[in-house]
Amino acid sequence: xxxxxxxxxxxxxxxxxxxxxxxxxxxxxxxxxxxxxxxxxxxxxxxxxxxxxxxxxxxxxxxxxxxxxxxxxxxxxxxxxxxxxxxxxxxxxxxxxxxxxxxxxxxxxxxxxxxxxxxxxxxxxxxxxxxxxxxxxxxxxxxxxxxxxxxxxxxxxxxxxxxxxxxxxxxxxxx
Ligand code: HEC
Numbered sequence: 001x002x003x004x005x006x007x008x009x010x011x012x013x014x015x016x017x018x019x020x021x022x023x024x025x026x027x028x029x030x031x032x033x034x035x036x037x038x039x040x041x042x043x044x045x046x047x048x049x050x051x052x053x054x055x056x057x058x059x060x061x062x063x064x065x066x067x068x069x070x071x072x073x074x075x076x077x078x079x080x081x082x083x084x085x086x087x088x089x090x091x092x093x094x095x096x097x098x099x100x101x102x103x104x105x106x107x108x109x110x111x112x113x114x115x116x117x118x119x120x121x122x123x124x125x126x127x128x129x130x131x132x133x134x135x136x137x138x139x140x141x142x143x144x145x146x147x148x149x150x151x152x153x154x155x156x157x158x159x160x161x162x163x164x165x166x167x168x169x170x171x172x173x174x175x
Contacts, residue, residue, distance in 0.1 A: 050119030068132030082164025
């Protein structure tokens with residue numbers, strides 16, 4: 001819509017205006033979060049290893065979330081439930097689109113956002129994040145980043161997701 005409006009405007013103006021306004025119409029108005037990545041992804045593709053360790057643009061969860069542990073057992077049932085949500089079912093958008101099939105933070109949409117999605121395969125980053133931190137971010141989103149809130153999911157589904165994403169930095173094979 002914005003681009004169409006610009007195009008109409010440009011057609012009505014002289015060549016000089018096109019040159020001047022063309023730049024301002026195509027300028028990307030993306031809000032960026034002041035995060036300094038510890039690495040660069042310019043040459044990376046969705047199959048590359050993720051950013052590890054990775055700077056975070058997400059704030060810390062408040063108590064009581066911050067110190068919570070996952071109340072669900074890490075059973076095959078719960079991990080598989082998390083996997084289905086991550087890959088296909090979670091709304092507004094399955095996590096895989098951003099965090100990647102391999103959980104490396106390089107899903108098909110990763111280059112469209114800064115900071116980049118969390119690389120769940122990075123043990124160094126993930127070991128510092130409590131279960132409650134992961135739960136709180138999934139439920140509420142991460143303000144100032146593209147991480148959406150999944151507040152329509154039941155708490156039990158979010159805890160299943162927490163079990164699943166832990167598996168990416170785990171040496172055990174996925175069930
Ligand atoms: C539209 C893209 C997008 C989708 C879809 C998405 N995320 Fe994220 N996610 C992000 C971004 C961007 C960040 C912020 C990274 C940062 O903090 O620097 C993030 C951060 C996170 C974090 C990090 C929390 C922390 O404290 O560091 C967790 C956990 C997470 N996402 C889980 C999920 C799960 C689970 C889903 C699906 C239910 C999901 N995300 C879907 C983009 C997305």
